[in-house]
Amino acid sequence: MGHDVAVPAGVDAARLARALLDAHDAFLATGAVCPTIRPVVLDSWRRSIAEGLDPERDLPPLRLDEDALAEIRAAHPLRTAMPVIRRLLVDSATEAGLLVAVSDAVGQLLWVEGAPHLRSRAERVNFVAGADWSECSAGTNAPGTALALGRPVQLLGPEHLVRPVTPWSCSAAPIHDPDTGAVLGVLDVTGGPEVASAQSLGLVWATVAAVEAELRIERLSPPGRRPPARPGPRPARLDVLGCRAATLHHGSSTTRLSLRHSELLLLVATAPEGLTASQLAVALSEEEQADVTIRAEMSRLRTVLGDLALRSRPYRLAGSLELDVRRVRRHLAAGALRRAVAAYRGPVLPDSEAPAVVRLRRDLHRQLRSALLAGDDPDALLSFADTEHGRDDLEVWQRALECLPAGSPRAAEVAAHVAALDAELG
Numbered sequence: 001m002g003h004d005v006a007v008p009a010g011v012d013a014a015r016l017a018r019a020l021l022d023a024h025d026a027f028l029a030t031g032a033v034c035p036t037i038r039p040v041v042l043d044s045w046r047r048s049i050a051e052g053l054d055p056e057r058d059l060p061p062l063r064l065d066e067d068a069l070a071e072i073r074a075a076h077p078l079r080t081a082m083p084v085i086r087r088l089l090v091d092s093a094t095e096a097g098l099l100v101a102v103s104d105a106v107g108q109l110l111w112v113e114g115a116p117h118l119r120s121r122a123e124r125v126n127f128v129a130g131a132d133w134s135e136c137s138a139g140t141n142a143p144g145t146a147l148a149l150g151r152p153v154q155l156l157g158p159e160h161l162v163r164p165v166t167p168w169s170c171s172a173a174p175i176h177d178p179d180t181g182a183v184l185g186v187l188d189v190t191g192g193p194e195v196a197s198a199q200s201l202g203l204v205w206a207t208v209a210a211v212e213a214e215l216r217i218e219r220l221s222p223p224g225r226r227p228p229a230r231p232g233p234r235p236a237r238l239d240v241l242g243c244r245a246a247t248l249h250h251g252s253s254t255t256r257l258s259l260r261h262s263e264l265l266l267l268v269a270t271a272p273e274g275l276t277a278s279q280l281a282v283a284l285s286e287e288e289q290a291d292v293t294i295r296a297e298m299s300r301l302r303t304v305l306g307d308l309a310l311r312s313r314p315y316r317l318a319g320s321l322e323l324d325v326r327r328v329r330r331h332l333a334a335g336a337l338r339r340a341v342a343a344y345r346g347p348v349l350p351d352s353e354a355p356a357v358v359r360l361r362r363d364l365h366r367q368l369r370s371a372l373l374a375g376d377d378p379d380a381l382l383s384f385a386d387t388e389h390g391r392d393d394l395e396v397w398q399r400a401l402e403c404l405p406a407g408s409p410r411a412a413e414v415a416a417h418v419a420a421l422d423a424e425l426g
Contacts, residue, residue, distance in 0.1 A: 006155055007156055017093065020036055026162075045139075051136045059138075063128060069130045073110055081211045085211060093191075094113075096191070100188070101188040107133045108248075112127065139160065141170065142172035169193050172192075173208045175185055178215050189203070204336060236308045236322065240343075261301045262349055270323070278293050328364060341368070344384075347365055372424075379394070382400050
């Protein structure tokens, strides 16, 4: 296979793990880089830190409730491959006291199966179906880093960045669509140090190959022998909340866009009548930009949109595109504050300086915040306040304190946070 294994043959895993734990501590304390840290791990640590993760506190967030998880599972192309995964990997992993996880193309765990006692332990670090284990949400981990790099990844305990995850080891590899080559998800085996071996990574790799072969055979089967039809394709979806660049979900594929393409697609998607090149130039920058530059960018964007057709003169989308921004607004319009907060993963494209995107970011944040302050739902208020974008919002914390019922176990904590913010802000 030629892939970098965490524990080379002949190396004592326990001794290596102790050395890595010291290297992990040194990196978090001073940024020092020890020679025991593999380049693939160091690069991932640095990416994760740049995303703002707190290695001492952050755990992967739970993104999907039961209904959303069931819906995604039912429509996901790997659903029909799960019997193969269970037969080749899950059954033996359960006997060996290991876990097997399958994610979608953006790192959301869809299935986590295996040894019951280990599943119970894994719940403490949110290694459960519905959790987001992408690298930007969970730090260095085999499923998320395999997605980030597009290749198999293996980690031994302390090579994980987030401290609560360091007792675990894992091996993971991406699963590709046999026709298009698009990443469909990741297959992962998680457990103790024994997972960080060439044999474990080879077993994962072999199972991925079997899954891709099964998908290919399934599509070549005569019509009369094909399995029941899957649910219809999900509408294309663009996620722009709380991420440096947008993620486009189309069909069974997931595409991570550049920031400029994220801005362009978002602006076109929020303009039902379309936008000309001149209008896009004004929306993107206060400095003058030539129309020919915008047209060249739109031409490059068109090549990554797959089945989502982009019309011109003016630029507009021919098909429907769901936006996470609209989902938040629908919940707000319905008065469903808790759902709105859950759907609001953060400001719109926070790294964008495009004037139109800045306005959209400001307006949506203000709309959600105003609805929270006007309401009296302490759970919704605290769900927002406990996020990175709400942690320093004194008014939201004060309103949450006002709305908490008498005797709430969180009252003292919230009051202390309000006092600290008040003192900090003077």
